[in-house]
Every structure is written in C-alpha cells, then in structure tokens.
Amino acid sequence: MTPDREAAKPHRTGTDAAAIASTATAATGLTTLESLALEALDMDALVATARELIAFESWGGREVPIQEDVAGRYRDAGLEVDCWDLDLAGLSRHPAVSAELEREHALGVVGRWGSGRGPTLILNAHVDVVPAGEPGRWTRPPFTGTVEGGRLWGRGAVDMKGALACALHAVTAIRDARVRLAGTVALHSVVGEEDGGLGTLATLVRGHTGDAAIVLEPTEGQVAPAQAGALSFRITLSGRAAHGALRTEGVNPIEHLECILRCLRDLETRRNTRLQHPLFRDLPIPFAICVGRVESGIWASTVPESLVLEGRYGVGIGESPDAARRELEEAVRAASAGDPWLTLHPPDVTWWGARFAPAAIDPEHPLVTTLAGAAAAATGRTPRITGMPYGADMHLLVNQGGIPTVLFGPGDIRLAHAPDESVALAELEAAARTLVLMILRFCGTTRQDDATAHARGPAGV
Numbered sequence: 001m002t003p004d005r006e007a008a009k010p011h012r013t014g015t016d017a018a019a020i021a022s023t024a025t026a027a028t029g030l031t032t033l034e035s036l037a038l039e040a041l042d043m044d045a046l047v048a049t050a051r052e053l054i055a056f057e058s059w060g061g062r063e064v065p066i067q068e069d070v071a072g073r074y075r076d077a078g079l080e081v082d083c084w085d086l087d088l089a090g091l092s093r094h095p096a097v098s099a100e101l102e103r104e105h106a107l108g109v110v111g112r113w114g115s116g117r118g119p120t121l122i123l124n125a126h127v128d129v130v131p132a133g134e135p136g137r138w139t140r141p142p143f144t145g146t147v148e149g150g151r152l153w154g155r156g157a158v159d160m161k162g163a164l165a166c167a168l169h170a171v172t173a174i175r176d177a178r179v180r181l182a183g184t185v186a187l188h189s190v191v192g193e194e195d196g197g198l199g200t201l202a203t204l205v206r207g208h209t210g211d212a213a214i215v216l217e218p219t220e221g222q223v224a225p226a227q228a229g230a231l232s233f234r235i236t237l238s239g240r241a242a243h244g245a246l247r248t249e250g251v252n253p254i255e256h257l258e259c260i261l262r263c264l265r266d267l268e269t270r271r272n273t274r275l276q277h278p279l280f281r282d283l284p285i286p287f288a289i290c291v292g293r294v295e296s297g298i299w300a301s302t303v304p305e306s307l308v309l310e311g312r313y314g315v316g317i318g319e320s321p322d323a324a325r326r327e328l329e330e331a332v333r334a335a336s337a338g339d340p341w342l343t344l345h346p347p348d349v350t351w352w353g354a355r356f357a358p359a360a361i362d363p364e365h366p367l368v369t370t371l372a373g374a375a376a377a378a379t380g381r382t383p384r385i386t387g388m389p390y391g392a393d394m395h396l397l398v399n400q401g402g403i404p405t406v407l408f409g410p411g412d413i414r415l416a417h418a419p420d421e422s423v424a425l426a427e428l429e430a431a432a433r434t435l436v437l438m439i440l441r442f443c444g445t446t447r448q449d450d451a452t453a454h455a456r457g458p459a460g461v
Contacts, residue, residue, distance in 0.1 A: 007407075026394030030377060030437075033179050033445050038378070040176040040227045042169060043429055044239045045153060047304065049073070050428070051145030052167035054154035059131050059453060060101065060320045063191040063199075066127045067107035068162070074111030076173050077309050079187065081244060082110045084204045086191075091446050094205065098196030100232075101355040108199060109189040110208045113171050114443060118183030122213035122403065123435065124165035124393060125198060126193035129156040132416050137419035158411030158423040163216035163456045164189065166410065166428055170435035180327045183443030186210055193393050196354035196444050200393040204401045212367040212442065214435075218411035218423070221351060221375060221430055223383045226279045226405050228287055229315025230391035231351060231357035234308060236343040241305035251341055254296055260347065264289050264311070264334035269327065279363065281385035286389045287314030289328075317358045325351060328439030356391025359398040359405070367404045371438050375408075378433035388413070408434075 030038070056066035071083040086106040091097050112118075132142035132155050140146040143157040152162060166188050174181070186208060190199030217224075239259065242250025268289040280286035289311060296307035315324045331351045336342035359365070363385050375383045388407050397405040410427035 003037075015438075017033070017042040019102070023284070033177070034377075034437055034440055036177040037174045037179055037440060038203050038433055041173040041429075041432055041436060042426070042433070044177075045172075046145060046165050046428060046432060047170040047425065049168060050152055050157070050162045051147070051154075053127070053165060054156050054160040054322045055143055055144035056127070056155070057143050058127050059129050061103045061106075061372045062146060063128050064105055064107055067109050067189060070127065071107075073168060075188065075234055076358045077111070077113075077168060078175060079111030079113045079171070082108070082112075082206070082208070084108050085208065086369055087142070091198060091202055091205065096199060096201055096396065097198065098355045099198045100195035101192070101194055103198075105193075106202075108191075108197070108202050108206060110206075111187040111189075112184055114184030115446070116184055118181070118444050119442060120184045120186055120188045120210035121169040121439060122188055122210040122397070124188040124190065124213055124215045124397065125167060126262060127161065127394065128163065128191050128194050128197065129159065130194055133419060135290065136381075138269070140421055142421075146222070147425070148170055150426065152428065153420065153422040155421055156210075157421050158218045159413070159416035159421070160216055160218065162411065162423045162428050163218070163376060163409040163431065166435055167216060172434050173432075173436050174231040174439060179440065179448045181439070181443045182446050185439045185443055190393065191232050194354075197356070197396050199391045200396045201400065204396065209401055210403055213390055214371065215394045215397065215405060215407050216409040216431075217390075217392045217407045218409050218413045218416060219388060219389065219407050220412050221379070221408075221410065221427065221434075223363065223368055223372050223375065223408050224385050224388040224407055225363050226277070226317055226318070226360035226387035227356075227358065227392050227394045228387070228389045229319070229324075229395065230354070231313045231315060231320060231321060231325065232310065232353035233313050233328060233351045234310045234352055234353065235332065235413065238305040238348075239303065239305050239307065239343070242303040244301035244303060252303050253307035254304060256339060256342055257294070257309070259292065259335055259339050259342065260309070262293065263331055267331045271314075271316070271327070273295050275319060276380050277317045277387065279317075281387065282386065285388055286387065287316050288389065289313055307459075315358050317360050317387070319358060321355070354391070357395040357399055359395040360387070361398065361404050361406070365407055367442075370441055371406060371408060371434070373436035374441055375434045378437050379430045401420040405452065
C-alpha cells in the first residue's frame, strides 16, 4: 500500500507555505495554488509506488491482484473508489469488444476526487503488461523495479505502471497542498489493454465518463491527439506433406512465404503513400504492417503441410477498418494469382485478436492546448503535437465514449515490449508535474483549505 504520507511528510502551513508559493510564483508565473501543489509532489513516494506496481506479474490475464492493490492505494489517498467485477459474459457480446485472452475474473477500478460539480478529467492507465520474454535477455530482473542510473527498470516501467504512479501522486500532491477542485479528476485503472481494451470498454459500459481524457501511454512527453489503428491478421498457406527424403513429392509452404512477405511490403508502401496525415509526417512508416509470428511443420524430416503467419496491420486516421481489411485480402489474392500452387490453393486470411480503431481529435481542441500549456509551464519546454503510430485505448474513449482524448505520458515506446524496459526518473517527474497543473487548470479550483479543514479529511472529497 501507499505509505502514509500524512505522517511521512508534514504539510507546510501559514507563513512557511506562503513564502514558498510567493517565491515560486514570481519565478515561474504559476499561480499560488499551482506552486503549492507542485511543491507538495513527493517523487520518492511516486517511485516507490511504481516499483511496487512493477513487482506484480500482471500479464496473461493475471490482473486481479494488482487491481485490488490499486483500489487500496486509491482509498488510502482519499479517493472515492468504485471496484467491481467485470461482466465478462456481457462484454463478450458488445460490438466493440476485443480480447485475445480468456479471463475467468477481472476487476475494474476507478478512483474519483473532487467536487463532483465541475468538469471531469479522466486519467486512464492500464495495469496489464506483455510477457517478459527470455529472462537471459534482461540485465536486471523484469519484475523487481530496479532504480539505477537515474532510471526505473522493469516490465511496465514505461508501459505503463510508471505513468499510473504519476497520476496517483499528482492527485496526492494536490490533496497534500489542500487545494479544492471545482471539478473532478477520475483515475481509471484498467485491464486488458495489451490484448484489445477490455478494461476501458468495461469502464465506459459501467458509466464512468468525463468531459475529457488523457491516456497515459508513453509519448516522450509529447501531446498526441491522434493514434493509428491496428488489426491482427492471420494468413494460412497450405502445403502437401511428404517424407523429407522425398521432399519433391510434397509442396513446402515455407517456399511460398516469400511471395506473401513481398506482397505485404508492397502493400505497406502503397498504403503509407496514400494514407498521409499531417500529425504523422515525421514517421517514415506510420501505419506499419508487421509479421510477428510464423509457425510451420511438425517434424524436421517432414515437408510441412501448412504454414501460419500472424501479424499486425496499421490502419490510417479516418480509414474504415473494414476497408483496410478488404485491401489486405485483395492484395494477398492478387499476389497468389502469380504463383501456380497458391492459385490452386489460395491463402486463407482471417482476422483475430486485438483490434484498435484509429482515433483523432482536432489538434486545436482545448484539451490539447491546455495540456500543452501545462507541460510547458511544468517543464519549461513546449511539447510537440504529434500522432502516435500504435493502437491504444484512446479509440474506445473517443469512438465509443464520445470523450475528447489525447495520449500523453512519460517514456519512449521504443523501450516498451522489449528486454530492459525502463523510463528516466526525470521523465516521470516531468509527467507528474504536468498532470498536477493539467488537473488544476482543467478542473478548476475553488480555494485552498486551511490546516483545520484538511485535518478533517482530504480536500475536495
């Protein structure tokens, strides 16, 4: 559980707090309440929380223990908590559901803090991670949360348990500064993002909505009002089995794999030439097609009777996922027409697993400009406004919930899903400071409580 910060870090009151606020405001142009909230941010506690969250091996659908832990942390922080069992059977019938893993039990967790009257800002973070892979490829244990060299190391450090800790401790800092919000901040802790977004969909179905949302994906501190879509495909090639000593009497589908790979590369080039978007102009291949898994054969001395390849298919902003599917299917069909065996035995293209629709909001939306201003004030650097090439839960919040949403968070996506995943402590601090200011500016403030009022309970609840 989160350490008792009331005991660990006494609140400054009276002249001491006023002096700090006055000095900070003069130096940075921040308001008095913003300066007080930033001064109350406890990075030691934030990093400790992130390390404890990394210790949960929350992959493969094993998300219940960490969700119970997060719910406890939210309660300890004085948030109003909704922790519920997901209706997995009901969700399986929802038209927007996407899940690769079968779960017998899953929890949703939402913590709310504020007046309940003004605007509501959602901070969305997922607790599930991808598997660590081969342990020998890690130089530090993947589920320990090692702090070394100014970085936090471990599976989920960047994607995205570090960001969840930033959100919680941003709210805690505002509480510790005794600032009352005119509106409400809602922390959505969700499961199943890595395999399709089950937890965010369930949270929306539960009725937890808001006026705007930030999905805390790793964007290197950039503000992303657009995310690419991503679909999962499977292509099966037929062969003819034979004893390896008589291989010419069989047909090896591996020898026809090159035809399909060349088809996918050509299709990727055509699509990225056509699906250009100003928010993705700095990326050479914003809507990538990646073959991530190939399986064939049952025995080394047997000609395989089939080959299966699975991959990820990028979808452009504004593109219909159904149209994108048809384009791949037609490209595979056309490529097969030039191969005598594939002409007689056409590859089978199916769609399975996680699917993320593309999503975007206006780059001039007040959510974007307010967040960019908060980041600039918190860090002294104006963030880039850009698109992210990966799928995320933003699409559910925008397309299903009708909630203006951006991606923003600490860390580099290049380090996610890989050995030695890590995030710089400085990036965690920059993100947490930005979220403090964003919450205050989006939700608005009414006043700062005095010490007596704060002693009766966390401000804003």
